[in-house]
């Protein structure tokens with residue numbers, strides 16, 4: 202049967218639709234949409250780093266119209282557009298039932314960074330990734346949600362390793378035309394310009410709107426012609442520059458963010474500060490209330506009733522502190538609009554209000570001006586209550602008002618295409634066979650149920666999925682990682698001018714137990730801990746019967762030379778020690794590299810100095826891919842591990858001194874590796890299948906995956922904190 206060619210009207214609808222979808226980050230968690238962009242230009246998809254907007258610039262409108270005359274492609278485009286429209290218009294969301302109040306008066310969520318996708322690199326690490334995943338789940342749940350952040354036009358730094366194996370940083374300019382963002386316009390169709398007082402100046406800014414499904418994130422941008430150059434560059438880089446830049450960025454984020462929401466007519470019911478960077482928003486809320494005639498005391502109480510605060514780290518450097526001079530400078534104009542003396546405002550950021558020497562701490566401000574505060578795991582809650590007990594000296598430490606909600610991940614956003622295709626096939630076959638484990642509502646796609654425990658319970662059932670199928674999937678994912686690593690290493694090597702030649706296609710062994718480690722190279726994360734027992738590790742990588750190997754990645758903060766030395770050490774080992782070929786370092790860790798690694802590795806290694814890893818989220822991304830965690834019992838893993846779903850290094854305690862902790866943890870790591878991980882992985886039956894290992898994978902999928910999602914997390918935030926009691 203031949204199909205009639207599409208009319209120009211139908212073609213117009215499809216091309217407009219595709220352009221709309223490309224500019225909504227929804228496509229980053231929709232497999233069908235991704236496959237269409239990829240198919241339009243397979244090579245472009247790779248070279249443009251999976252950028253849907255750029256693909257639609259690469260493919261001319263004429264080419265697109267011609268291609269859409271392929272009936273199969275047009276059919277798939279129609280299906281994706283239909284799914285998108287249905288998603289956007291859905292009136293049956295969780296929030297319709299459980300949080301209708303937040304639809305009229307939404308959540309305003311302020312975060313200095315957001316990580317949505319590799320094409321919009323405006324996150325420095327886990328904090329930003331969490332904010333991005335929070336937004337995606339808020340959209341899925343149908344919660345009224347506006348994010349506020351900055352449009353860093355050079356983003357976070359890109360990492361390149363120089364011939365001395367030293368991390369160097371470079372920046373690339375982001376082009377908004379090639380990004381899923383659109384300028385926020387006023388009624389005349391021009392960029393909406395707002396102003397904020399920073400230092401002695403009025404600084405103008407505009408905003409970019411990122412559509413994240415139904416949620417919206419506004420990115421403030423001071424790169425306006427009327428600003429002096431140094432103010433234009435305020436939004437150049439994520440956490441760029443010194444503490445002066447830092448405080449000015451935070452004034453823009455907090456105070457400017459409130460201005461923008463007001464000028465858009467958004468009336469949030471709650472202001473959620475994701476980390477202390479945004480806490481200046483409380484000062485603007487105070488100013489508004491006093492301008493409306495409230496007393497300082499009333500304004501404080503009212504502001505407090507609107508604000509929430511999430512603290513993310515026990516590491517001291519993670520809590521911004523500014524000197525009085527710097528505060529005086531940064532808020533010079535702003536404070537003239539405040540009818541209270543500056544000294545009163547300064548007290549809001551001090552543990553001891555009377556101590557004029559104490560710097561102004563953004564965490565203290567956020568804690569004092571929030572109706573609720575939380576940490577990001579149970580242990581982190583306990584640590585935070587100790588850390589801030591000083592603010593509540595009259596209360597016993599367990600009554601310090603900091604609770605906890607354990608972090609999660611946006612599952613569909615992290616699940617690799619290979620695994621999504623696995624589920625798609627599996628559930629289609631399952632339905633065709635009329636199996637009892639088929640979804641109750643056949644019309645709903647499997648994606649709609651992916652966060653539910655029942656969905657993952659299937660993995661316990663060998664009738665639903667056999668060990669052989671799981672093992673085949675693991676092999677496929679490991680090979681994909683190895684081929685990705687070889688390609689990356691080849692490119693890394695081509696940049697080097699001399700020496701260091703490694704035959705890239707001999708790197709890594711598809712049959713070896715593959716251990717992954719990728720995170721920021723903050724020293725407390727102790728990336729090199731496993732190599733303390735170098736001779737033993739080398740021996741294990743060379744064991745022909747039970748080989749192991751390592752894939753590492755991660756960026757050190759540009760000013761963290763200790764972190765850079767860790768990177769240097771690991772790359773040195775990868776090139777010059779007997780680990781060569783069994784250890785690789787992939788440069789420029791980002792969301793894409795993370796996805797390859799958490800899916801392709803067999804074991805996800807995590808060795809923080811307890812209790813400094815407040816939660817950690819990369820290990821949560823491993824579960825749905827069948828990668829098992831091998832981790833210190835810190836952060837989320839302390840709650841997730843139950844003896845059968847991965848591996849623990851040590852027990853639920855830690856030594857007092859850093860030296861002792863490092864020694865004990867290193868010994869425990871070696872012990873669990875040699876006594877549990879390696880034997881279990883290589884314990885094969887007569888068919889060559891590691892049944893017990895696969896049993897752990899099943900347990901991890903059943904017990905961890907549905908628990909550590911942002912779907913669960915955002916529902917908790919909503920029920921416990923967003924909805925006013």
Ligand SMILES: *Cc1c(COP(=O)(O)O)cnc(C)c1O
Pocket residue numbers: 325326327328330719720721790791792795796816817818819820822
């Ligand atoms: C998930 C993720 C993180 C956070 O991982 P942690 O385990 O918290 O260190 C950081 N960076 C990227 C790119 C990620 O994908």
